[in-house]
Amino acid sequence: MTQDARSLAFEILTTFDKNAEATLDSVMDRITGKLELDRREMALANALVYGVLRHRGRLDYTIDHFASKGIAKIDKKILAILRIALFQLRFMDRIPESAAVNTAVELAKMHASEKSGGFVNALLRNCLREPDQPSLEDLAPEKKLAVETSMPQWLVEKWIERMGLEETTALCHASNEIAPITVRTNTLKTTREALMEALAPQVETLLPTPMSPLGLSFTAPKTAIFEMDAFKEGLFQAQDEAAQLIALMVNPKPGQRVLDVCAGVGGKSGHLAQVMNNQGELVSMDVEDYKLQSLAREMKRLGITNITTHACDLTRESPEIIGDGFDAVLVDAPCSGLGVIRRNPDTKWKYFKRNATRHTKKQKSILSAAARCVRPGGTLVYAVCSMEPEENGAVVEAFLEKHTDFRMMEPFDAMPEGADALISPEGFVATLPHKHGMDGFFAARMVRKG
Numbered sequence: 001m002t003q004d005a006r007s008l009a010f011e012i013l014t015t016f017d018k019n020a021e022a023t024l025d026s027v028m029d030r031i032t033g034k035l036e037l038d039r040r041e042m043a044l045a046n047a048l049v050y051g052v053l054r055h056r057g058r059l060d061y062t063i064d065h066f067a068s069k070g071i072a073k074i075d076k077k078i079l080a081i082l083r084i085a086l087f088q089l090r091f092m093d094r095i096p097e098s099a100a101v102n103t104a105v106e107l108a109k110m111h112a113s114e115k116s117g118g119f120v121n122a123l124l125r126n127c128l129r130e131p132d133q134p135s136l137e138d139l140a141p142e143k144k145l146a147v148e149t150s151m152p153q154w155l156v157e158k159w160i161e162r163m164g165l166e167e168t169t170a171l172c173h174a175s176n177e178i179a180p181i182t183v184r185t186n187t188l189k190t191t192r193e194a195l196m197e198a199l200a201p202q203v204e205t206l207l208p209t210p211m212s213p214l215g216l217s218f219t220a221p222k223t224a225i226f227e228m229d230a231f232k233e234g235l236f237q238a239q240d241e242a243a244q245l246i247a248l249m250v251n252p253k254p255g256q257r258v259l260d261v262c263a264g265v266g267g268k269s270g271h272l273a274q275v276m277n278n279q280g281e282l283v284s285m286d287v288e289d290y291k292l293q294s295l296a297r298e299m300k301r302l303g304i305t306n307i308t309t310h311a312c313d314l315t316r317e318s319p320e321i322i323g324d325g326f327d328a329v330l331v332d333a334p335c336s337g338l339g340v341i342r343r344n345p346d347t348k349w350k351y352f353k354r355n356a357t358r359h360t361k362k363q364k365s366i367l368s369a370a371a372r373c374v375r376p377g378g379t380l381v382y383a384v385c386s387m388e389p390e391e392n393g394a395v396v397e398a399f400l401e402k403h404t405d406f407r408m409m410e411p412f413d414a415m416p417e418g419a420d421a422l423i424s425p426e427g428f429v430a431t432l433p434h435k436h437g438m439d440g441f442f443a444a445r446m447v448r449k450g
């Protein structure tokens with residue numbers, strides 16, 4: 001079965017909107033998993049889905065301006081069709097206007113009515129007639145910034161309160177840009193220089209990452225990265241530069257026992273195994289068994305053999321595998337993901353102000369449970385892909401207050417080049433998209449007193 005790009009984007013976006021808890025990845029996997037898709041149609045569907053979510057605030061402001069009864073009165077399906085078409089008209093330069101409008105009208109007729117087709121046609125034609133409208137000039141600064149960079153206004157206000165308008169402006173713009181693809185060299189199989197040579201013919205603007213000694217960033221790959229030979233041979237794992245700093249903070253030695261408490265599909269586990277030179281024992285846990293199954297396949301691709309997986313929630317159980325404890329424990333905790341909006345633009349529309357405390361409670365309880373697995377003298381690293389104080393410093397400070405057998409330690413044994421600029425007076429590591437060109441990450445390294 002094949003499907004055209006716009007219908008597919010419509011199905012993905014409407015399903016994503018209907019399911020409050022679903023992530024874009026899970027919706028896309030579910031919908032595209034069973035389809036046999038033409039490669040070009042799939043690439044266009046991807047561009048439409050990500051583009052609409054990246055620019056949704058701006059698109060909605062425009063739709064609201066041109067809809068005589070306002071956006072709130074527009075049926076959800078029609079709204080999705082308008083967003084897809086308007087994104088093509090305002091943000092894509094290779095799509096003929098007629099293709100964008102006509103396909104939107106057809107979709108509206110198919111999913112709603114003849115009349116809806118007329119409404120979609122009229123609204124889009126008005127947008128085309130007045131390409132500079134609506135103007136943002138008279139808006140209050142926080143509203144203007146929210147619309148311009150398609151950020152939820154509550155988040156813009158939260159950031160302005162914490163860091164002021166100027167820095168928030170830089171952060172909002174950086175969070176709305178398309179990030180380069182960044183990968184980490186699998187040093188069990190190759191070197192960064194050799195990987196660079198292998199990737200060079202297949203990508204544009206290929207550069208080594210400035211701080212992570214193993215990273216490469218590039219744009220415009222000729223194929224999807226999972227189709228590249230270097231990927232199939234396990235020579236790299238996709239991972240942002242900020243995330244590459246976390247296993248360097250844990251810095252386990254070959255032969256040690258190491259626990260990755262929230263391993264997910266294995267971004268940090270893969271790197272930890274590399275640092276351990278595939279020796280010793282690495283236990284990857286996650287509450288979701290299906291993620292660990294995917295992790296196991298990923299480790300096989302990377303040639304990693306010192307790993308076992310264990311589906312488990314440490315806040316509820318204390319499995320035998322903990323034994324006498326681990327030399328190093330990583331808690332890469334579930335979080336808002338607000339530091340990774342540039343890669344996952346769906347996050348900003350699914351994460352609400354009220355979620356902050358929900359995450360904080362979970363982060364505190366996972367960190368406390370993980371602390372029980374650290375042997376005396378062992379290391380505990382807490383990390384989140386968030387820049388929000390209630391998920392980072394506040395969690396660590398509350399933890400240290402209760403667990404007097406732990407103290408902060410220097411974040412790195414061997415400081416990556418320039419990484420001293422990331423360290424706060426408290427000894428926390430924090431990366432920011434607008435300052436460091438990386439995802440927004442936070443990490444703290446602690447030691448259990450011997």
Ligand SMILES: C[S@@+](CC[C@H](N)C(=O)[O-])C[C@H]1O[C@@H](n2cnc3c(N)ncnc32)[C@H](O)[C@@H]1O
Pocket residue numbers: 261262263264265266267268269285286287288291312313314315332333334335366
């Ligand atoms: C930030 S993600 C981890 C990403 C992963 N470390 C990586 O580098 O690819 C957080 C993970 O925590 C898992 N999780 C959530 N609650 C958990 C719990 N109570 N115990 C263990 N894992 C949990 C989620 O399933 C998710 O995979």
